[in-house]
Amino acid sequence: MGDGSARRVRAFELLQCVALLIAASACSSGSGSAGETSNAAAGGSVGTTGTSTGTTSSTATSAGSSATSSGAETSTSSGTEGSTSSGGATTSAATTTGSGSSGGGSDETYPYPANAPDEDGSSLWLRYSELPIPERLAEYRAALTHVVGSGASPTLQIAEAELVRGLSGLTGSEITESAEATGAGAVVIGTPESSSVVAGMADRLTALGSEGYLVEALDVGGQAAIVVAANTDVGALYGSFALLRHLQSHRGLESLSLTSTPKIKLRLLNHWDNLDGSIERGYAGRSLWDWGALPDTLSPRYAEYARANASIGINGAVLNNVNADAEILSGSYLAKVKALADVFRPYGIKVYLTARFSAPIEIGGQSTADPADSAVQEWWQQKVEEIYGLIPDFGGLLVKANSEGQPGPGDYGRTHAEGANMLADALGPFGGIVMWRAFVYSDATPSDRIRQAYDEFKPLDGQFRENVMVQAKNGPLDFQPREPFHPLFGGMPETPIALELQVTKEYLGEDTHLAYLGSLYEEVLAADTYADGEGSSVARVVDGSVYGHALSAIAGVANIGSDANWTGSHMNQANWYVFGRLAWDPDASSQELAAEWVRQTFSNDPLVVGPVTDMLLMSRQALVDYMTPLGLVHIMATDHHYGPGPWVDDLDRDDWNPTYYHRADADGIGFDRTASGSNAVEQYFAPARDMFASRDSVPDDFLLFFHRVSWQDTLASGRNLWEELVYRYSRGVDQVGSMREAWAGVEQRIDGARFGEVAEFLQIQHWEARWWRDACLQYFGQVAGLEIPSGYAAPANALGFYQALACPADATKPRCDSIYSGEPSPTILP
Ligand code: GCW
Numbered sequence: 001m002g003d004g005s006a007r008r009v010r011a012f013e014l015l016q017c018v019a020l021l022i023a024a025s026a027c028s029s030g031s032g033s034a035g036e037t038s039n040a041a042a043g044g045s046v047g048t049t050g051t052s053t054g055t056t057s058s059t060a061t062s063a064g065s066s067a068t069s070s071g072a073e074t075s076t077s078s079g080t081e082g083s084t085s086s087g088g089a090t091t092s093a094a095t096t097t098g099s100g101s102s103g104g105g106s107d108e109t110y111p112y113p114a115n116a117p118d119e120d121g122s123s124l125w126l127r128y129s130e131l132p133i134p135e136r137l138a139e140y141r142a143a144l145t146h147v148v149g150s151g152a153s154p155t156l157q158i159a160e161a162e163l164v165r166g167l168s169g170l171t172g173s174e175i176t177e178s179a180e181a182t183g184a185g186a187v188v189i190g191t192p193e194s195s196s197v198v199a200g201m202a203d204r205l206t207a208l209g210s211e212g213y214l215v216e217a218l219d220v221g222g223q224a225a226i227v228v229a230a231n232t233d234v235g236a237l238y239g240s241f242a243l244l245r246h247l248q249s250h251r252g253l254e255s256l257s258l259t260s261t262p263k264i265k266l267r268l269l270n271h272w273d274n275l276d277g278s279i280e281r282g283y284a285g286r287s288l289w290d291w292g293a294l295p296d297t298l299s300p301r302y303a304e305y306a307r308a309n310a311s312i313g314i315n316g317a318v319l320n321n322v323n324a325d326a327e328i329l330s331g332s333y334l335a336k337v338k339a340l341a342d343v344f345r346p347y348g349i350k351v352y353l354t355a356r357f358s359a360p361i362e363i364g365g366q367s368t369a370d371p372a373d374s375a376v377q378e379w380w381q382q383k384v385e386e387i388y389g390l391i392p393d394f395g396g397l398l399v400k401a402n403s404e405g406q407p408g409p410g411d412y413g414r415t416h417a418e419g420a421n422m423l424a425d426a427l428g429p430f431g432g433i434v435m436w437r438a439f440v441y442s443d444a445t446p447s448d449r450i451r452q453a454y455d456e457f458k459p460l461d462g463q464f465r466e467n468v469m470v471q472a473k474n475g476p477l478d479f480q481p482r483e484p485f486h487p488l489f490g491g492m493p494e495t496p497i498a499l500e501l502q503v504t505k506e507y508l509g510e511d512t513h514l515a516y517l518g519s520l521y522e523e524v525l526a527a528d529t530y531a532d533g534e535g536s537s538v539a540r541v542v543d544g545s546v547y548g549h550a551l552s553a554i555a556g557v558a559n560i561g562s563d564a565n566w567t568g569s570h571m572n573q574a575n576w577y578v579f580g581r582l583a584w585d586p587d588a589s590s591q592e593l594a595a596e597w598v599r600q601t602f603s604n605d606p607l608v609v610g611p612v613t614d615m616l617l618m619s620r621q622a623l624v625d626y627m628t629p630l631g632l633v634h635i636m637a638t639d640h641h642y643g644p645g646p647w648v649d650d651l652d653r654d655d656w657n658p659t660y661y662h663r664a665d666a667d668g669i670g671f672d673r674t675a676s677g678s679n680a681v682e683q684y685f686a687p688a689r690d691m692f693a694s695r696d697s698v699p700d701d702f703l704l705f706f707h708r709v710s711w712q713d714t715l716a717s718g719r720n721l722w723e724e725l726v727y728r729y730s731r732g733v734d735q736v737g738s739m740r741e742a743w744a745g746v747e748q749r750i751d752g753a754r755f756g757e758v759a760e761f762l763q764i765q766h767w768e769a770r771w772w773r774d775a776c777l778q779y780f781g782q783v784a785g786l787e788i789p790s791g792y793a794a795p796a797n798a799l800g801f802y803q804a805l806a807c808p809a810d811a812t813k814p815r816c817d818s819i820y821s822g823e824p825s826p827t828i829l830p
Pocket of ligand 1: 272280281322323400404439478479506
């Protein structure tokens with residue numbers, strides 16, 4: 001939404017503030033299971049090496065490789081990255097020997113490209129570059145010679161074409177397609193219906209369900225082959241992408257066995273795209289949906305978008321903003337939506353829409369939208385019938401009601417359940433669902449903003465229809481760099497709760513800053529709610545297993561737009577990727593997924609995989625440090641949320657002001673949410689509740705979210721609160737300096753275009769991290785009456801300078817030129 005010179009204007013937008021919840025396992029580093037596991041000797045381990053980037057926190061790097069575990073996807077294969085000579089067919093002007101496990105072995109020799117052609121990022125992680133390692137290339141050329149498929153459906157045709165494309169690229173050879181295996185090296189793909197080879201494996205497919213796959217090295221007609229098998233066409237499509245992912249990571253093929261089924265049924269992107277082509281909180285250009293040209297003209301990007309989503313297991317998309325325009329439900333727009341649904345269908349992607357609750361009035365000629373009104377109910381029934389007439393597999397409706405000015409059942413004295421159930425009754429006969437958002441807060445200034453969703457929804461538990469999910473953001477405030485898990489996870493046993501994550505980085509540096517969200521997602525998913533005793537993690541609540549729900553969903557607010565690189569920056573692609581992979585398997589390791597993404601997106605060179613994975617893994621904690629350390633939240637500037645604004649205290653509503661959230665004064669800082677304060681901790685189950693409530697056990701990362709602390713209080717580090725704040729703000733900036741150094745080391749190893757663009761954004765991030773640090777320390781220091789301890793760099797400017805800054809000029813590509821000078825690090829003297 002627009003920038004807010006006028007604070008009065010976008011009051012609603014600002015509100016989103018507070019809240020934290022803790023996660024017992026917060027800040028976990030990514031050890032544990034991977035999305036894809038390998039139980040073979042050496043499928044090419046994907047752990048990261050500890051590079052010189054340094055570590056500052058528990059979420060930062062972790063050395064060593066970790067390979068296995070029982071994720072939803074398991075794999076067996078043998079062979080490490082081929083390592084030998086420098087003479088790759090396509091590359092190798094020079095060779096270097098790298099150490100580190102990331103590339104698949106220590107002391108490995110990896111040729112690096114003489115002149116890697118510039119890339120614009122449009123290929124994402126689906127680049128299929130020819131292998132530069134001769135041994136592995138030879139193995140692939142022998143084992144992957146032709147694709148055997150039936151072409152029996154559009155989905156199978158897509159899967160087969162993807163295999164041909166991927167194998168051709170990776171092997172640099174011509175890959176043919178045929179109906180039968182014609183010698184060694186067949187890649188056979190299909191279902192029991194479409195393939196006699198797969199039919200022979202039918203008993204092994206039962207456990208795979210409707211979306212799982214099995215990819216295996218087998219003997220077919222006396223010849224070595226690889227079979228991609230599934231019960232359904234879309235399962236086979238997912239299997240082809242799994243095989244290609246394996247190959248893009250240069251893993252061996254001997255005894256290959258990859259199998260996986262998703263743990264979450266609905267893996268959705270939520271697009272906050274407006275019908276005028278703008279995107280709320282979008283930093284990657286305009287909306288992909290060209291409503292003006294639809295339905296007659298179909299941009300090639302629609303299919304590319306669907307393909308990219310399918311490659312990471314996403315199976316649904318809500319096309320329009322939750323701040324909805326009723327017009328999307330009009331006949332002329334539904335024809336456009338149908339055209340998109342037709343493109344997406346063969347990729348296994350269902351279309352959903354957001355519904356504006358007052359649509360019966362706005363486009364239906366009704367005088368009310370009261371859910372108890374029979375004419376209103378009938379209007380929705382007819383509308384839903386109309387939708388299914390056009391789109392028989394329509395997924396359902398997402399609703400933001402009675403929140404930030406959106407209409408809802410509350411306007412008529414009805415509850416959220418009454419509103420949701422009316423829509424659910426209309427959708428039910430067609431198999432559609434309602435996703436009713438819990439991001440609500442009342443019009444009156446609350447005692448504590450973060451309590452509101454729980455206070456409002458908890459009493460409604462048990463009142464929703466079976467095809468309703470309540471969709472809650474990961475934390476109780478609003479997509480902050482760090483907040484505790486939302487207490488609605490586990491708090492509504494009778495209701496399936498969908499997890500809403502933000503992929504676009506509204507509060508985490510928007511387009512430019514590198515902040516790998518896999519760390520954040522994993523932290524939330526692994527947090528133990530204790531709802532049904534130990535082990536009731538958010539992941540287990542969301543997958544339905546804690547309370548036995550059949551419906552399960554994870555939604556991500558998309559970061560995708562019309563930019564050539566899709567996501568506004570090359571590094572932001574990692575967040576789209578890891579979102580999809582974790583939605584498929586919420587137990588996968590964000591660390592391993594980071595390495596997996598780097599291998600496919602940049603290079604398998606250990607001297608790229610190691611440092612770049614480490615950059616990703618340290619990035620989120622670095623950002624938390626330089627923006628909102630120690631449990632601070634929502635101290636961003638008004639409206640656009642870009643840059644620091646901890647001093648803002650004059651917005652119309654108390655709970656729109658950063659000062660409401662940090663509560664700093666001469667004595668101390670922090671929001672007391674224990675029994676002596678708002679008692680928001682009571683919304684959690686013990687022992688999480690007690691851990692948050694006690695000053696002794698609350699993790700430092702959530703300290704000021706739950707407690708008010710004196711500036712002089714001593715923390716675990718031995719530093720007092722003020723010193724710790726200075727330390728963390730400074731550490732965050734220096735970490736960005738380390739990330740820049742690490743990136744500089746890959747210059748010769750990837751293409752110049754992407755290298756340069758990432759380097760430029762890292763420079764911006766570095767300056768802006770310093771801006772955050774200096775502005776916040778100036779402000780908090782003045783409030784506390786404390787000086788920055790000696791040994792630290794002094795802030796570059798006086799507080800008034802930061803308060804007077806007027807940026808960004810463009811909130812969709814936010815920049816602040818007046819702070820782009822000087823050397824940001826070191827802020828802590830070495
Ligand atoms: O994070 C806030 C955003 C709003 C958004 C709202 C919501 C779509 O600042 O832009 O509106 O949350 O999630 O509804």
